[in-house]
Amino acid sequence: MGLSAALLLVFTLVSACEAYSISFPTSQARRSVWQGTRILKRFRPARHYLQPVRQANPWPMQPLFHPYQGSRQDLRPKATARDVKLTNHHDKFYSCPITIGTPEQEFNVAFDISSSITWVPSMHSPPAYRRMHVYKRFNDELSSTHSTNYTHFDVNYDLARAIGYRSQDSVTIAGLMITNQSFGEALLEPDLFRGMMIDGILGLGLNNIDEEEEPSVFDNMVSQGLVPAPVFSIYLNRYGSGSPDSVLTLGGANPEYCEENFTFADVTEHHRWQFEIDKVQLSSGDGIFTSGRQAVIDSRTSFIVGPMREVHVLNTQLGGKLFPGHPGLLSNSYVYKYKFDCSEVDDLPDVEFIVNGKKLSLSSRDYVVKTEEKGKSVCVSGIFGMKLKEKDEPDWSLGLNFMRAYYTQFDKGNRRIGFARALSFPQT
Structure with a gap:
């Protein structure tokens, strides 16, 4: 059996398990993660961008115990804080729109305080998997500003994981375009957002220095002078209440909330x-x-x-x-x-x-x-x-x-x- 046929068979089996068993037993969930990891490893030789994680980072990151020392003087004095409207998904997730690439491809992403990586589903997921998971998917071939960042990413969401590789492109949020931003293209996505119209994750967590993580969207927003301060704030409403829309404020805090x-x-x-x-x-x-x-x-x-x-x-x-x-x-x-x-x-x-x-x-x-x-x-x-x-x-x-x-x-x-x-x- 050829490589592509084997991939198709394994992904069909994994996807069928997800489709007919929404609540995975722990052993079955671990088995699916193991299968996905094996597929990712087998997928690497066929695509140049899936290289070992510890390969030299082309965008080395400075120690970030105080990540914005030395960059504050570079901030643009005219930059102002921006409010980003968040959509409440039944008090379970809060999401906002972002765009990636040139021309822009739009995605609806849930914010995540626990991780710093932003990721969206990739068009390079195997066909059988794409048919079972209906998300918007990033097409790198359509973006003139896209490049690939020769490392893979793996984010754990308890019994589910997002696995894929990192790329680099422009990312825009609230009208602020961050250039040369590292983000993840997921080959395997957790089934967290089924029925909620959410495509991926906006990572707002602190970078893990031990794993040499690359600057987050907000880190680069600060270093590129797009916001007046290295601060963001979050107001969350209650679903179905009379409260104003939930808001993510980039560059400061909004006293109205x-x-x-x-x-x-x-x-x-x-x-x-x-x-x-x-x-x-x-x-x-x-x-x-x-x-x-x-x-x-x-x-x-x-x-x-x-x-x-x-x-x-x-x-x-x-x-x-x-x-x-x-x-x-x-x-x-x-x-x-x-x-x-x-x-x-x-x-x-x-x-x-x-x-x-x-x-x-x-x-x-x-x-x-x-x-x-x-x-x-x-x-x-x-x-x-x-x-x-x-x-x-x-x-x-x-x-x-x-x-x-x-x-x-x-x-x-x-x-x-x-x-x-x-x-x-x-x-x-």
């Missing part, structure tokens, strides 16, 4: 938006559930996720109970969910995250999710417990429900994160 005073926390890791939490407590004074823990802002999850036992005590103190049928804390379950009596939700105390000595309070409206199940209202805690992660991972992940409550400022120049209470708007 938040209260005046920010609480700042220093970034404690060089490759992610991580900071220290002094403690977590209830406004009723019923106990401190954690102290001296590390937290990360995580746009990949809709919820707040914390250590299993601490979250169990917190939710129990609030009156929550493990979801019916849950095997319990001694089981091998990975995530622990809790439910409340909907008639008592409005009277629940605030959950307070103490950061740099200041209270960041979440009301029950922020941390309780109300849904309908068989015609009845179900109230679920938006604070999940999770079994211990890897040693180098943070204890808490503050997801989209936290970011909806707090306007968040990401200051790359000073390596800090700022939080200001998002302004309340009338509900429809």
Whole structure:
């Protein structure tokens, strides 16, 4: 069997598995990732751009503990902050349009705080895979400014991964064109966005120095003088509410969406938006559930996720109970969910995250999710417990429900994160 025929057969089998089994068992998901990795390795000899990851980087990156030192004086004095409208996809993802190439090819991408790479699907994915996954795909042959950056990328989204190779082209967002920008062309994409009209990812995370990652879209936006400061900020609305559109502000913060005073926390890791939490407590004074823990802002999850036992005590103190049928804390379950009596939700105390000595309070409206199940209202805690992660991972992940409550400022120049209470708007 020839190489192309073997590729077609394997990709057909992998795609069929995805199409007929939306919820992958862990073993099956790992098997698919292994198959995709093997295919990528076999694909390399046939295409010149799929070379080993550790090949010399043609665009070497300076150490980025303070990435904008030495570049601030080069910023254009007339550059102004830009607001980018974000589309809310049922409180699960927030996306915005970007264009790549000359002439421009448009894509709708979800922002990601956890990774720095921007990627879109490639036209060079095998035909069988393209038929099973309907996304817009970048066609490098149509762009006169395209070049290939001889390395591959691999981004892990828990049980799914995006795998492909890096290219270089112009990328435009909010009318700002970033030239010679490295981005990923995905040969295998995770099935995260099915039915949501999202094509790829806009990476807004910190660069991983240890892996010599190339400058992100925002890094180059700053170095090319397109924005006035190495700061971006995010306001997220609630789906179906009367709030204004969600907004990503490039180059500063927009005071129209938040209260005046920010609480700042220093970034404690060089490759992610991580900071220290002094403690977590209830406004009723019923106990401190954690102290001296590390937290990360995580746009990949809709919820707040914390250590299993601490979250169990917190939710129990609030009156929550493990979801019916849950095997319990001694089981091998990975995530622990809790439910409340909907008639008592409005009277629940605030959950307070103490950061740099200041209270960041979440009301029950922020941390309780109300849904309908068989015609009845179900109230679920938006604070999940999770079994211990890897040693180098943070204890808490503050997801989209936290970011909806707090306007968040990401200051790359000073390596800090700022939080200001998002302004309340009338509900429809």
